[in-house]
Structure formats: structure tokens, C-alpha cells
Amino acid sequence: MGIMNRAIRNISRRKIRALLVIIALGFSMAIMVSIPAGVLANQQTASTTASNLSNIISQTSATINQTSTQIDCSLAPSFSGFGFGNFGASTTGGSGSTPGQFGGGTSGRSGFTPGQFGGGGTPGQFGGGAFNGGQSSPMNESLYTDINSTISGVADVEPTLQASEGQNVTSTVSFNGYTRDITRLDVEYTIEGIPLTSDLIDNYPVLPTNITSGSNLQAGASGDVLLSENNSAYFNAGVGDTISILGQTFSVVGIYSPSSVSQTQTLFMNLSDAQAITNNTGYITSLTVFAQNTDAVSGVATAISSLHPELTVTTDQTRLTQLQTLQTTYNAELATAQSANSQTYSTAVEEIVVVVVATSLIVLFVMLYTVKERTKEIGTLKAIGFSNSTVMGQFMLEGILLSIIAGVVGIAIGSIAAPTLSSLLLPSVGIGTRATGAAGFLSGTTRVSGLSVATLNPELILILFGAAVLLGTLGSLYPAWRAAKIRPAEAMRYE
Amino acid sequence: MSKPVLQLENLTKTYTLGKRDVPALVNLNLTINAGEFVSIMGPSGSGKTTLLNVIGCIDKPTKGKVLIDGIDAAELPENQLYKIRRDKMGFVFQTFNLLPYLNARENVELPMEGRGKSKSEQKKRASALLAMVGLSGREEHRPQRLSAGEQQRVAIARALANNPAFILADEPTGNLDSQNKQGIIKLLANLNLTQGTTIIMVTHDSQVARNTERMLLLKDGKIVKELQGLHVNKKNRTCPHCGSSIQINDDICPTCKKPIYASDELF
Numbered sequence: 209m210g211i212m213n214r215a216i217r218n219i220s221r222r223k224i225r226a227l228l229v230i231i232a233l234g235f236s237m238a239i240m241v242s243i244p245a246g247v248l249a250n251q252q253t254a255s256t257t258a259s260n261l262s263n264i265i266s267q268t269s270a271t272i273n274q275t276s277t278q279i280d281c282s283l284a285p286s287f288s289g290f291g292f293g294n295f296g297a298s299t300t301g302g303s304g305s306t307p308g309q310f311g312g313g314t315s316g317r318s319g320f321t322p323g324q325f326g327g328g329g330t331p332g333q334f335g336g337g338a339f340n341g342g343q344s345s346p347m348n349e350s351l352y353t354d355i356n357s358t359i360s361g362v363a364d365v366e367p368t369l370q371a372s373e374g375q376n377v378t379s380t381v382s383f384n385g386y387t388r389d390i391t392r393l394d395v396e397y398t399i400e401g402i403p404l405t406s407d408l409i410d411n412y413p414v415l416p417t418n419i420t421s422g423s424n425l426q427a428g429a430s431g432d433v434l435l436s437e438n439n440s441a442y443f444n445a446g447v448g449d450t451i452s453i454l455g456q457t458f459s460v461v462g463i464y465s466p467s468s469v470s471q472t473q474t475l476f477m478n479l480s481d482a483q484a485i486t487n488n489t490g491y492i493t494s495l496t497v498f499a500q501n502t503d504a505v506s507g508v509a510t511a512i513s514s515l516h517p518e519l520t521v522t523t524d525q526t527r528l529t530q531l532q533t534l535q536t537t538y539n540a541e542l543a544t545a546q547s548a549n550s551q552t553y554s555t556a557v558e559e560i561v562v563v564v565v566a567t568s569l570i571v572l573f574v575m576l577y578t579v580k581e582r583t584k585e586i587g588t589l590k591a592i593g594f595s596n597s598t599v600m601g602q603f604m605l606e607g608i609l610l611s612i613i614a615g616v617v618g619i620a621i622g623s624i625a626a627p628t629l630s631s632l633l634l635p636s637v638g639i640g641t642r643a644t645g646a647a648g649f650l651s652g653t654t655r656v657s658g659l660s661v662a663t664l665n666p667e668l669i670l671i672l673f674g675a676a677v678l679l680g681t682l683g684s685l686y687p688a689w690r691a692a693k694i695r696p697a698e699a700m701r702y703e
Numbered sequence: 704m705s706k707p708v709l710q711l712e713n714l715t716k717t718y719t720l721g722k723r724d725v726p727a728l729v730n731l732n733l734t735i736n737a738g739e740f741v742s743i744m745g746p747s748g749s750g751k752t753t754l755l756n757v758i759g760c761i762d763k764p765t766k767g768k769v770l771i772d773g774i775d776a777a778e779l780p781e782n783q784l785y786k787i788r789r790d791k792m793g794f795v796f797q798t799f800n801l802l803p804y805l806n807a808r809e810n811v812e813l814p815m816e817g818r819g820k821s822k823s824e825q826k827k828r829a830s831a832l833l834a835m836v837g838l839s840g841r842e843e844h845r846p847q848r849l850s851a852g853e854q855q856r857v858a859i860a861r862a863l864a865n866n867p868a869f870i871l872a873d874e875p876t877g878n879l880d881s882q883n884k885q886g887i888i889k890l891l892a893n894l895n896l897t898q899g900t901t902i903i904m905v906t907h908d909s910q911v912a913r914n915t916e917r918m919l920l921l922k923d924g925k926i927v928k929e930l931q932g933l934h935v936n937k938k939n940r941t942c943p944h945c946g947s948s949i950q951i952n953d954d955i956c957p958t959c960k961k962p963i964y965a966s967d968e969l970f
Contacts, residue, residue, distance in 0.1 A: 210816075217804040588800040591759065592814045592861065593789020596782065696788070697761045699800050700752070700873055 211598065215605040218578075219613075229574050230614050236567045237611075237618025239629055240560065241672045245622070245662035246630025247556045254549040258542055265538045268531060276531075277363065277499040278412075279509050281352075281519045283345040346491040352516065355497060359511040361504030366408055366496040369401040369479055371486045373454065397439055398474045399453070401482020404429050412498055415476060422447030422462030425476060433458040434476040436466050442473075453477075454485040495519075552634050559633055564679065567611075571683025575607045579691045586691050587699030600692040607684025608677055615676030622672075623664050630662040705736035707770070708868040708901050709758065714767035716753050716924075727753040728764070729924040735869065735903060740895040742904045742912035745921030754921065755905050759792065759871050760784045772868045789814055793862025795872035799854040801846040807833060807857045808842040814864040832860035835898075836890060852883030859890060869901035870894075876911050888914045 219226050349367050356365045374396040381390045406427035408414050415424055416434070425434050433453065435443065440463050443451045450459045458477065466472045483489045499508040505523055513521050579586070586599055622629070716728040727750045735741055745751045756762035757769055760776045769776045771791050776784065788794075793814070801810045811829035820828070833842055836856040838849075846854050855875060862870050875891070876884040888911055894900040904915065912918050920928035942949050945959040955962050 214802075214805075221804045584798075584800065585802060588794075588796070588802070589813070590785065591761070591788060591794045591796075591800075593785050593865070594813075595785045595817075598817065695761060696759070697756055699794070699796060700755070 211602045211605055214602060215609050218606055219610060226610075229570070229610065230617055233567060233570055233611065233614030234617030234621055236563050236570065237615050237672060237676060238621035238625060239633065240563045240567065240675060241618060241622040241664060241668055242626040242629035242662060243556045243560050243563070243633055244668055244671070245626045245664055246634045247553060248665075248668075249627075249630065249662040250549060250552045250634065254545050257545050261538055261542045261545065265535060265542070268535045268538060276502045276524070277505055278524055279497040279499060279505065279512065280522045280524070281355075281495040281497060281512055281516075282493065283347050283518060283520070346488060346493055347495075349490055349492045352495055354515065355495065355512055359508055359515065361500050361508045361511075363498045363500045364408060364412060366402060366412065366414055366498070367479060367492040368494045368496060369482045369486070369488055369491065370398060370474075370493045371401075371482065371488070372398040372473075395473060397442060397453075399482050399486065400474050400476050401479040402476065403479045414496075416464035416467065416471065418465045418467065419462050420465050422460065424462055424464075425478075426461075429461070430478050430481060431458055432461045432477065434462050434464060435460055436464060436472055436474055438466075438472045439463075439475045456481070456485045555634055564675070567679045568683040571607050571611060571680055572686060574610070575603060575684045575687035576690065578606070579603060579687045579694075582691075583694055583698050586694045587696050590694065591696035591699045596692040599694075600688040603688035603691045604681065604684050607687070608680035611676040611680030611683070612673070615673055618676070619664065619669055619672060626662045626664055705738050707734045708737050708772055709733070709735040709903070710768070710770040711758075712768040712770070714757065714769065715765050716750075716757060716762065717765045727924050728757065731767070731924065731926060733919070733926065735901065737868070737901050738895070738899045739917060740892065740902045740904075740915045741917045741919060742906055742915040743919045743921055744906060744909065744912050746907070749921040750924040751905050751907075751921055753924075755871065755873055758903065759794065760787050789818070790865055791868045793859075793864070793867040793870045795855070795858050795862050795870055795875045797874035797877040799846070799851070799858045799878070801854055801857055801861075803846050806843050806845050807838060807849065807860075810846070810857055811861045811864055814861060818865065828864065829860070832863050833857070835863075835894075836860045850883070851879055852886050855879065855883070855887050856890065859887075859894070863894070863900070869903055872902060872904040874906055874908075875904060876906070876908060884911065 346369075352365075352367070356362055372393060372395045374394045376391050377394050378389050378391040381388050402408070402414050404425055404427050409425070409427055416436075419434075420437065425432055433451070435445070440446060440460075443449075443460075445451045445460050447460055447462060450457050452458075453475075458481070466474070479492070480489075483491065497508060497512060499505045509521050509523055512519060589599060589602075590596075711731055711733040714728050714731040714733075715726070718725045718727055731754070743751060743754065753762065757764050758771075760769075760771070760779075764777050767777065771787055774787065774791075776787050779787065794800075801807075802813070805813070808826065808829045811832055812825045815825045815828065830839070830842055833839060833856075836859050838853060838856055838860070841849065841853065846857070849857065855878075859870070859875075862872075870891075872891070876887050879887060891900075891902055891904070892914055895902055902915075904912075906912050916931065918928075918930040919926050920930070941947065942956040942959060942961070942963060944956060944961045944963070947956065947958040949956055949958075949963065
């Protein structure tokens with residue numbers, strides 16, 4: 209009969225009481241192990257959130273860099289077309305040429321906006337359309353190849369051809385006794401041709417990003433077209449269909465959702481395709497120059513202006529400001545995430561202290577009661593020759609054993625209820641959802657994962673066992689000492 | 704001449720109640736030799752319990768010596784006394800004080816713990832002791848399945864576990880009916896006679912005390928009277944029924960075949 213054997217028998221002697229005590233202790237142990245599990249889960253969530261936020265922030269700064277390095281160059285629109293002047297030339301203008309448009313020469317280009325006086329041997333010399341808003345004048349793309357080669361600080365140049373197509377609508381306007389027929393183009397779609405080089409489409413925001421079906425235009429694609437949702441309705445075509453644009457057949461590779469009103473009718477294709485179908489080979493309507501970095505922007509802009517004074521050079525300050533605001537927001541989110549995490553941590557520490565104290569108190573009171581109840585037995589043991597240390601060891605062992613059994617129960621409860629317990633006990637991090645929202649704002653490219661679930665890992669289980677032994681020791685130290693101090697005389701007449 | 708197992712020399716014990724000193728034992732001298740069966744009697748407040756506690760190394764005397772097997776227990780520090788209790792004496796209590804969650808044998812093994820005996824040795828000795836007190840075959844029974852008398856027998860076996868210098872019995876028959884009372888007295892007397900066990904018994908029951916060889920009467924902390932008892936197992940037993948000579952262990956008269964109860968012989 210060792211003390212271990214006796215300890216086990218003593219615990220099992222009062223089965224219901226032992227069961228209740230073990231359940232109470234087990235529950236507090238489960239709480240004890242659920243809290244660190246929750247903290248770990250929260251940390252995991254927070255670190256995922258933080259890393260996702262960092263990704264978003266770096267993406268944002270990349271976008272900022274791209275945008276802020278973007279310099280739009282175009283010929284100043286000429287509003288001469290607003291007048292009633294007729295700049296006559298041949299009427300052999302290409303398709304879509306508008307009434308009152310006097311396309312020069314036989315190489316007249318189609319598709320420029322109404323009131324635009326296209327064509328002729330000297331492209332880029334003619335005023336842009338007035339009726340349909342400031343459409344840039346066409347310019348000879350070869351004229352500007354020098355920008356890329358002669359100006360330092362330029363990372364890339366994107367030449368763009370934009371042309372609107374539609375029906376002419378003629379109306380009669382009376383003015384001051386004069387009557388004139390005015391014709392304007394009711395735009396049905398706008399062709400935007402951009403060079404589909406991987407260099408451009410991979411590194412710069414030249415194509416729409418929110419593709420709703422199909423895929424985006426691929427580098428080097430020819431004969432492919434990316435339609436806006438409006439285009440899709442207009443052409444009554446979906447992904448995989450072929451449509452005819454200005455007599456040329458194109459296959460629809462994807463449909464995108466426009467990010468701005470100005471894009472609603474724009475379809476994207478290869479620059480050379482756009483140039484070909486609109487009879488504008490060699491011509492573009494705008495140039496977008498990307499500076500190597502933000503600091504280089506103003507230098508590059510000035511250099512372009514001095515090299516080609518005829519160009520209107522603009523940098524996009526508004527979007528830059530917006531993106532910078534966004535980045536500030538993300539940084540704030542990150543800070544919130546980190547502070548929420550540290551808040552969770554300090555709450556967890558407080559709760560663990562409470563649970564540890566509560567658990568020790570349970571052990572303390574149960575063992576004190578046991579000692580009180582067994583005074584006579586302890587007196588007897590001492591009278592028949594048990595030493596103080598043996599008696600003390602006996603009760604310590606009982607307390608520790610009780611805690612260890614409770615620890616096992618606690619692990620059992622914890623492995624089932626840890627997620628529930630920890631979510632009840634710890635404030636949710638919550639930053640995960642906010643970060644997702646923020647990510648969604650940034651074209652949904654980055655998603656932040658949801659909250660991690662609290663689970664028990666082997667380390668936690670091991671720690672809990674250690675804690676069970678420690679708390680059992682702590683809680684039964686005083687009762688065991690009390691037991692050791694019981695006088696053998698208590699065995700005599702105590703009833 | 705037997706050697707003394709207990710010598711009390713000028714033993715004085717004074718309790719302090721508030722500012723008053725209350726003498727419990729006053730200059731008490733007593734020698735008990737090996738093989739004696741002594742009963743200590745006295746009215747309440749005579750100092751019986753105090754004397755028992757001092758002999759049992761539970762209380763320390765204010766003055767004087769408590770020589771147990773020649774060792775002065777009064778001089779020993781607290782952390783040594785448990786060894787004296789374990790090795791030199793065996794306690795028998797009024798309420799038996801068996802551990803309810805241990806069976807009879809395990810209860811008897813308890814004092815042997817920590818004495819370097821192997822498990823099987825402990826078991827063997829416990830079984831032998833239980834057989835000696837008439838409980839062979841009942842080793843595995845827990846106290847609640849034993850009668851009061853049987854429980855006290857287990858307690859006596861437990862007291863004998865470490866071959867003590869003496870058994871210290873505190874009202875061993877106080878909780879027993881008359882039949883069991885006789886049985887226990889007879890068992891103690893038999894142990895005393897056949898095994899030479901020294902027994903010091905505190906009781907207030909004069910009929911029980913009369914069964915011992917030596918009766919000490921305690922009053923106001925002093926031994927006021929010493930009497931020779933009627934030893935139940937005196938060497939020359941005669942049958943109370945027919946008067947013929949009987950042996951020490953005879954329960955039934957070999958001549959008249961009537962059962963012999965201790966009460967018939969003694970009271």
C-alpha cells in the first residue's frame with residue numbers, strides 16, 4: 209500500500225463528489241487551455257491580416273507609383289470644328305466620316321469624333337472634335353518615338369488610339385437669322401487600341417482589371433477584343449463570339465465591368481488592329497508616358513513639353529492623392545490590427561490569472577474540506593507512526609492527482625469546446641473583415657482570410673499538464689500542511 | 704526479572720489555562736515491565752487521557768522522563784517521535800480507527816510502511832497477524848463488512864504489526880457489546896499470556912480492568928491505588944461450571960462440554 213495507491217482510493221472513495229470536483233476543475237482547465245489557443249488563433253489571424261494588409265499596402269504603393277509616374281500626352285483639342293466652317297476636301301473620307309467632315313485626301317481616317325476633321329496628309333494638324341467632348345487629335349506615332357529614347361527617367365511609353373463610332377444625328381439650328389444643320393455623332397462604341405506588349409500589360413494599368421467573364425487580352429493578341437458590359441449588349445455578343453467591327457471580324461475574349469463612366473462604351477483591342485480598322489495606321493490619339501519613379505515625373509513632363517511643345521502634358525495628381533489616402537487608411541488598419549491583437553493578449557493574460565487563481569482555490573477548498581473531514585484518519589495514521597512528511601505527501605499527491613485527472617478532462621472538453629470558449633472569453637480580432645473590405649476597395653485582388661479557429665496543439669496540452677501539476681501542488685500545499693499538523697491525539701476520542 | 708518497557712520518572716504535566724496552571728499529572732512514577740497487562744483506571748479529569756498521550760508520545764511532559772524501551776521520548780524532537788510511535792508501540796482505539804477504504808490486511812500493513820519490508824513480507828505478516836486474532840479468511844474484507852468486534856481485532860493486529868514494546872489501548876472495549884467486549888479482553892489476555900505482549904490499557908470499566916494483572920487507579924494526576932487483577936488466563940484455570948481443571952485456550956470445558964465465557968469465569 210503505497211501513498212499513490214491510497215491517494216487513488218481516496219479520490220475514488222467519494223465518487224460523485226470526485227466527479228463534480230473533476231468536472232469543475234476540468235472546466236476551468238478547459239478555459240485555461242482555450243484562452244492561449246484563442247490567443248494563438250487570434251495571433252494567426254492578426255498575422256495573416258497584417259501580411260495581407262502589407263500586401264495591399266505594397267500593392268497600393270505600386271499602384272501609386274504607376275499612377276504617379278503616369279504622364280498623359282495629347283495634342284490640344286482644337287475646337288475649330290465647332291464652327292460651321294467647312295474645310296472642304298474630297299468626300300472620299302473613310303467609313304464613319306461625318307457629314308460636314310471634310311476628310312482630306314484619299315487616306316481619310318475614320319472614326320474620329322464628329323466635327324473632327326480627319327485625314328489628310330498632315331495628320332495631327334487638325335482640330336479635335338468638339339461636339340462629343342474633348343477628344344484628342346490624332347498624331348503620328350513615329351513623331352514621338354524620341355520620347356522614349358531621348359528623355360531620361362522614362363520607363364515606358366504607351367501609345368493609344370481611341371476612336372468612337374456611331375450614328376450621325378443631324379439637327380437644324382437657327383441662330384440669329386441663320387439656319388444651319390448640325391450633325392453630331394451618337395456614340396455607340398469607342399475603340400481603344402493599345403499595344404499588347406507584355407512589358408506594358410504586365411507592368412502598367414493599361415487594361416481594365418475587373419473582368420466579369422472570359423479573360424483579359426493577352427500579350428501579342430491580334431483579332432481579339434475585350435468588351436465592356438455595354439458593348440456586349442450592343443453587339444449582342446458574349447465570350448467566344450465573333451463580332452464585326454468596321455467590317456473586320458474580331459473574337460470576344462472577355463467582358464469587363466467599367467470602373468468609370470468614361471469607360472462604359474470602350475472596347476479594347478490591339479493598337480495595330482485599331483489602327484487598321486479605322487484607317488489610322490501610324491496614328492495615335494494619345495501617349496501615356498510612365499516615368500521611372502515619382503521623383504522623375506516633373507522632370508520627364510518638362511522634358512516632353514520642351515521637346516514637343518505642341519503636346520498637352522498632364523500628370524494625375526488627384527488619383528495620386530486618393531491612393532495616398534487609401535494607403536494611410538491601410539496603415540491605420542494595420543495599426544488597429546496590431547493594437548487589437550495586443551488588447552486580446554492583455555485580456556487573455558487577465559483571464560488566465562483569474563482562472564489560475566480560481567482553479568487553485570477549487571483545489572484548496574476541496575482539499576481543505578477533505579482534510580477536515582478526515583481529521584480522525586490523519587490522527588490515526590500519525591498515531592500508528594506516519595511521519596508529518598508522509599501525511600503531507602499523501603495529501604499533496606491527492607491534490608495533484610485530482611488536478612491531473614481534471615487536466616485530462618479539461619483537454620477533452622477543450623478539444624471540443626476551445627473555439628466556443630475562446631470566442632466567448634476573448635474579444636474577436638475583427639480586423640479581418642475590415643481588411644477584406646479594404647482589399648475589396650482595391651479592385652479585389654487581395655483577399656484577407658477569415659478568423660483562425662482556436663485549436664489545441666500538443667504544446668498547449670503539455671503546458672496544461674504542467675499547469676495541472678503546478679496548480680494541484682499550489683492548491684493542496686496549505687491543506688496538506690494542515691493535515692501534517694493534525695495531532696495524533698485527534699485519533700483518540702474524535703467521533 | 705523482566706526488563707522495563709516503560710518508565711515514567713517524576714512525570715509532571717501542567718496545562719496552562721489562561722493565567723492559571725492546571726496540573727494534569729503530578730510527579731508520577733511508574734514502571735511497566737515487559738509481559739505485563741496493566742489497566743489504568745480513574746474518573747474523568749483524573750489525568751488518564753493526559754497520561755495516555757504522554758506515554759503515546761503525543762504530548763510532551765512539562766517535567767520528568769518518559770523512557771520507552773530505555774529511550775527518553777521527552778527529549779526527542781517532534782520529527783523523531785513518529786518512529787517511536789511506529790516501532791515501539793501499537794495503538795488500539797476505542798473507535799477502532801481503521802481506514803475505511805482499505806481492507807483488513809491493508810490496514811494491518813499500514814504501520815509496516817517505511818520500515819524496509821518487502822511488499823510480500825508485509826502481506827505475509829499481516830495475514831499471520833489476522834490469523835492470530837482469529838480473522839483468517841477475512842483479509843480482503845473492508846471494515847464496513849466486519850462487525851465491531853472484528854474491526855477491533857483488525858486494529859489489534861495492526862497494533863502488533865511492528866512487534867512493539869507495548870500495546871497502548873484506549874478504551875478498547877468502549878464501543879463493543881458485552882459479547883464482543885469479552886472476546887476482545889480474552890484476545891488481549893491471550894496475547895499477553897501466550898505471546899508475552901505488554902499491554903497498557905486505559906479504561907473506566909472496572910469489570911474490564913479486573914481482567915488485567917495490575918490495576919492502577921489514577922486520581923488528580925497521581926496513582927492513588929494499585930491492585931492485582933483477576934487475570935482471565937491465569938495459569939490454573941478451573942471450569943466455572945464443573946470445577947475441573949482446564950487449559951489456557953479452552954473455550955469449552957473438556958469435562959462438562961459447556962462453553963466457558965470470560966464473564967462466567969470472572970464476574
